[in-house]
Amino acid sequence: xxxxxxxxxxxxxxxxxxxxxxxxxxxxxxxxxxxxxxxxxxxxxxxxxxxxxxxxxxxxxxxxxxxxxxxxxxxxxxxxxxxxxxxxxxxxxxxxxxxxxxxxxxxxxxxxxxxxxxxxxxxxxxxxxxxxxxxxxxxxxxxxxxxxxxxxxxxxxxxxxxxxxxxxxxxxxxxxxxxxxxxxxxxxxxxxxxxxxxxxxxxxxxxxxxxxxxxxxxxxxxxxxxxxxxxxxxxxxxxxxxxxxxxxxxxxxxxxxxxxxxxxxxxxxxxxxxxxxxxxxxxxxxxxxxxxxxxxxxxxxxxxxxxxxxxxxxxxxxxxxxxxxxxxxxxxxxxxxxxxxxxxxxxxxxxxxxxxxxxxxxxxxxxxxxxxxxxxxxxxxxxxxxxxxxxxxxxxxxxxxxxxxxxxxxxxxxxxxxxxxxxxxxxxxxxxxxxxxxxxxxxxxxxxxxxxxxxxxxxxxxxxxxxxxxxxxxx
Ligand code: FAD
Ligand code: MLT
Ligand code: ZN
Numbered sequence: 001x002x003x004x005x006x007x008x009x010x011x012x013x014x015x016x017x018x019x020x021x022x023x024x025x026x027x028x029x030x031x032x033x034x035x036x037x038x039x040x041x042x043x044x045x046x047x048x049x050x051x052x053x054x055x056x057x058x059x060x061x062x063x064x065x066x067x068x069x070x071x072x073x074x075x076x077x078x079x080x081x082x083x084x085x086x087x088x089x090x091x092x093x094x095x096x097x098x099x100x101x102x103x104x105x106x107x108x109x110x111x112x113x114x115x116x117x118x119x120x121x122x123x124x125x126x127x128x129x130x131x132x133x134x135x136x137x138x139x140x141x142x143x144x145x146x147x148x149x150x151x152x153x154x155x156x157x158x159x160x161x162x163x164x165x166x167x168x169x170x171x172x173x174x175x176x177x178x179x180x181x182x183x184x185x186x187x188x189x190x191x192x193x194x195x196x197x198x199x200x201x202x203x204x205x206x207x208x209x210x211x212x213x214x215x216x217x218x219x220x221x222x223x224x225x226x227x228x229x230x231x232x233x234x235x236x237x238x239x240x241x242x243x244x245x246x247x248x249x250x251x252x253x254x255x256x257x258x259x260x261x262x263x264x265x266x267x268x269x270x271x272x273x274x275x276x277x278x279x280x281x282x283x284x285x286x287x288x289x290x291x292x293x294x295x296x297x298x299x300x301x302x303x304x305x306x307x308x309x310x311x312x313x314x315x316x317x318x319x320x321x322x323x324x325x326x327x328x329x330x331x332x333x334x335x336x337x338x339x340x341x342x343x344x345x346x347x348x349x350x351x352x353x354x355x356x357x358x359x360x361x362x363x364x365x366x367x368x369x370x371x372x373x374x375x376x377x378x379x380x381x382x383x384x385x386x387x388x389x390x391x392x393x394x395x396x397x398x399x400x401x402x403x404x405x406x407x408x409x410x411x412x413x414x415x416x417x418x419x420x421x422x423x424x425x426x427x428x429x430x431x432x433x434x435x436x437x438x439x440x441x442x443x444x445x446x447x448x449x450x451x452x453x454x455x456x457x458x459x460x461x462x463x464x465x466x467x468x469x470x471x472x473x474x475x
Contacts, residue, residue, distance in 0.1 A: 002065045005044050005089075012047055012091075015057045020048040020097070031092045034083045035076045035139075038346065039436060041084030043070070046092040052172060052180055052211040058093060059209065060178030068466050069093050069176075071205035073116065073147025076139035078349065079435025081151070081204040081471050088469070095146045098211060101125050109217040110169060110186040115146025115210045122215070131217040134161040134253075138335035146210045152202035154431030156334070159386030160253040160290070161218070163431070165201045170214035173200050176207070176462040186214045199457070204433050205468040207461050221290035223298040224253070226327035227306060230281035230317040234360040237283050237385055239314040241356060244287060247305040251298070254288030255386030256334050262382040266333060269340040273333045277317050285385065286334050288327075337382050338391070345402030347380060347395040348410050350417045353430035356388040363392075366420050370394060370413065377405075389430040392417060418445070434472045442473065 003011065012021045022028050023045045031046040033039065044067070049055045062069050068090035072082040084090050098114040099121070105111075106129050113122055119140040126133035135148060137155035147153075148164045149171070161167065170185040183197055200207055231237045237257050244252045258266075260280045267274040275284055291298035302320060309315035321327035341347050354362050367379060376397030383390040394413050396405025418428050418441065428445050429438055443451045454473045458465070465475050 008061070008065060008067065009045060011061050012045060012058060015061070016047060016049050016054050020050070022046040022048070030075070031072060031094065032084060034080050036078065036342070036346070039080035039083040041070075041086050041090075043084045043090050043092050046072075046094055048094050048097045050097040052098075052174065055093065055095075055098075055174045055209055055211055056178045056180050058091075059174050059176065062091065063177050063464070063466060066464060066466065067091060068469050069209070070468050071095065071146070071150070071209045073144030073150070074118065074139065074142040076143045077147065077151060077204075077435060078351065078432040079204075079429070079437040081433055081435030081468070082147070083436070085436075085470050093209060095144060095209070095211070098146075099144075102212065104129050104131075104217075105186065106131055106217070108186055109219075110214050111217055112184060112186070112212060112214045113145055114212045115144060115149075117145050119143050119145060119148060126217050127220070129217075130220060132220045133167075133215065133217055135164055135167055138338060145213060145215070149201050149210050149213055150204050151433045152431070154384060154387060154389060156254050156256060156331075156384065158384060158389075159255050160250060165198065167216050168197065168201060168213055169216060171197045171200055171210055172212040173208040173210050176464075176467045180211075181208070184212060184214055202433065204435060204472050206458060206472045207467060209467075219292065221253075221292055223291045223295040224327070225289045225291075225298045225302045226254075226321040226330050227287045227302060228275065228277060228319045228321075228330050228333075229285045229287060229306065229309070229315045230277050230279070231283045231285055231315055232313070233282050234363045236314040237285055238356055238359060239312070240285060240287075240309050241385055243305055243309050243314070244289075247308075248289050248301055251289050251291055251301065252287070252386065253290040254286060255384070256286040257382060257385040257390075258284050258286070258334060258337060259379070259381040261378050262337050262380050263333075265340045265344060265378070265380055266337055269343045270336050273329070273336055275333065276319055281316065286330050334382070337380070341380055341393060341395070344395060344399050346406040347393040347402065348406060348413050349432075350392040350394075350414065350421075350428070351389070351430050351432040352392055352417070352421050352426050352428060353387065353389045354421065354424050354426035356385065358424040358426070359385070359388065359390065362420055362424055362426070363390075366392065366417055369416060369420075373416075374409065374413070384431075387430070388426075436471055439470065439472065439474050
């Protein structure tokens, strides 16, 4: 016979101790709501295990009692993937106490970390060992590596180092029945059968709970140069990207774009982060070059590519950061755009990717269509142009109207934007995942066969649909 909630809680306390079984409603609240405050669920408890064995024991108890499980890291996800459902018997399993760095092998350029290690702590551990961990995103002070792996996070250095998937060599995973899958290998080559690791990366906790990972490290670049560049159009931004790709090749480590409306919003909420360039400019681009040769080489590269771009007209103005503080300010500008949006109120988010060559057409078509249909709207378009990834977000005409505009217009605007994405062979989720936000779009977007395969994998690994149900693929 299945246990009652009280009996279950006693079982969890037996595994991890009373103080790590959170049931008090005010302490539970932060685990039940997402960063954007768009989703809210409920749970019997939030559980905070400190070891793989504890996670495994919790999962076995849940599986035996048909309790759904929602893995959670830093809870900074954008699609409601870490938020429990509004109904159903479920627990949140927070990995935050699993925050040990198990091993750093500087010679093999690898680091083995538990899932709850905060991204910034991982970067700092690499730096302390004179190595570089390149994954970087605005939420790095609170997101965890387990969450980064589970969303296959992108961020600002994908153009050179790839998504989180490309940075991972091995995983340890607690399966939906509580078995521990140990694939914590630090090998760059391993063709022994199916690649199980990649199944869990980007699965958003729907196939198992990642408890540890082996991540790649890199040599520390000798020099990093950052510039802010004004460009007159999306076409010019793509031309500038092509110039940097050709001129800097693998030394191009960041290429981020912000539209005039993104910069205006930033200036309104964070005046200290207003752009130093004379404006308004259709777009401003943040470019970063990392060099393994010398400071002089990096400077020369940046200056020569920029002077060619200014001459050609694809750039109209540029400021090269003259100090680390100024480079940090340029990055702060970019990273504060989503924070300014959060201050402003809800916006209709589109995390899309497209062939970079198609971006000017996408932006022109969507801007024209949406502005005509919804006069006065604000289009906060920014993102990782180097990866063909735009955050094409739409907000109501004024801050006061954002909530009602969001509630009444989200569905129709998303449908219109996604239609243009489909026409251009793009993706409706470049880096944020599916979570609960995009479950209903998956079939139309990926096609019936792909969805069938995903459902078959889900059923095979999680036959009782207990691992983050309702997220990614619905059964
Ligand atoms: P959570 O939000 O806790 O969880 C995310 C998903 O992973 C959920 O489905 C959850 O169930 C699952 N999960 C978490 N941990 C585990 C685990 N150990 N095992 C199995 N499943 C697990 N994202 C980008 O890709 N690029 C960006 O540039 C970027 N910038 C951001 C900037 C800001 C200001 C914010 C708030 C968010 C940003 N994000 C970005 C989104 C978010 O930070 C990433 O998706 C991040 O990877 C989520 O990590 P997390 O630890 O917060 O995961
Ligand atoms: C970013 O690139 O800033 C993030 O993905 C966050 C967002 O899109 O809001
Ligand atoms: Zn992003």
